[in-house]
Amino acid sequence: MLIFETLLGLLAASVLLALLARKLQVPSAVALVLGGMGLAFVPGLPEIELEPELALALFLPPLLQASAQRTDWTAFRTSLLPILLLAIGAVGFTAAAVALTLKPLAPDLPWAALIALGAIVAPPDAVAATSVLKGFKLPRRIVTVLEGESLINDASALVLYRFAVAATLAGSVSLAEASVSFLVNAVGGMLAGLAVGFATVWSLKRLEDRLLEIVVSFLSAFGSYFLAEAFHVSGVLAAVACGGLVGRQQLQLAARTRLESNTAWEFVEFVLTSFVFLLVGLQLRGIVERLEEYDVGRLIVLALAVSLALIVSRIVWVFGTFYPVTALTQGLKGKGFAPPLSYPTIISWAGMRGVVSLAAALALPAAFPARDVVIFLSFCAILATLVLQGTTLAPLIRRFDLTDPEIEAVRPEMVTARKAVAEAAMSVLADRVEDPEHGDVAEQLVGDYKARLEHADRLNEDADAAQRRMDAHLQLKLAALEAARAKLVEQRDELDGETLSALVQELDLEEEQIRVAVDATQAS
8 A cells, every 4th residue: 555655645746746847937857856855855755766677667668659659750860860979979978078077086986887877877868858848849950859869869878888887897898799789789679669569550450449559559668668678689779669660650540549549648658757757856865875974075076077077068069060960961962051059059958867867877786886976976967957957948948039940931841731631632522512412511511621722822822811810710619619618518417418428529529629720830
């Protein structure tokens, strides 16, 4: 009962802290971590130890798969080079920067141990960045690069971490062996993820039951991860590959399955994300208790050095690679794109660390040199980047006032797609107009789709005016639906439960359709 009560208490705390974060206008991740730190020292509360392997297996697969399912893989391929430079190059550069910074301050620690610490804190946390960025309308290139980096960097950091730990304990490890192992881990992990992904897609097409389909989609995240780990390859990349494949097949599922699956995934993401950051904060008591015999002043100096090295090294790497790579890639495509200063600035500052770093630190072997100090420094790096960068990233984005053409302009592909969809629907309805029984209905529907085509054409000619008309149209429909729902409330005692439920569901689905349309028009 104690575990169950504790979980319920943490879930309740996450709701309160999320509301507090909204009121204070700070990222929920920051409020949850600080709230967890406060709860860690409340007398009488049980001490919660974060089991490293359980943390990685419980939190990473579903969160990575959810992110992979939403990823725009076309844009991912377009930005593959800058993504790889961050996910692999920046990880190695950061690990080296941390080691070089700490060696003069901690000469008793071997280089391999310092590289291990660098690998632990190198990968920015996808969940933390998403919790800050989701409230902003950013250029797609920034979002694509940050999301793409978060899908790969954990895998590259964990491979470097494992070999640094092995080198620390064994004395040395071959660089060639490490390189081959990285390739084997990456390829093996992706193959395992694709295998589970294909099996999942095959199952989803045949289950014909939305609840079973949703359950299978969740199981596939863990299945891909554990299959890869069983073969000692990257479970992280397995979850990403599986999620990407399943996400591309979403259109083949029933509409109701997609709608309810999205809701289910959003709920799970909220719960897991809340637990992640609360548990990070709750580890503080145990970490502090293990450091009683250490010099506090020296620990503070080391913590500041690690945090500074993390932040500065990412800024240096991003600014050192972003413009040359952009010029190269755009030049090869025959395009001229000169990204403004806001692009590398936001990417370099979105470097908050999270649960992967803490789990990797806690998983260090007992014989690892200065293990407690490494865990403490990892926690401080997470805290510093979350609080400093997490709370200042939003003001930084506002400071740039991103009136980028990518954001403000109507995207041609959106207009083209809208017209193609309307024309495809009209081609089917046109054959039914002459039907003596249902021709009038078909003609009315054809008129609706013609209005959509006209709106798409107006977006090309006068985007602002067309957008205002569409917004007004959608808002009026929402007002009408609200009036209809109010009427149902008045008559709910006069209707049987089944009729009331069916009518409410009709209105809810129509409202959801309108709200999706509102979001789409704002995004375009």
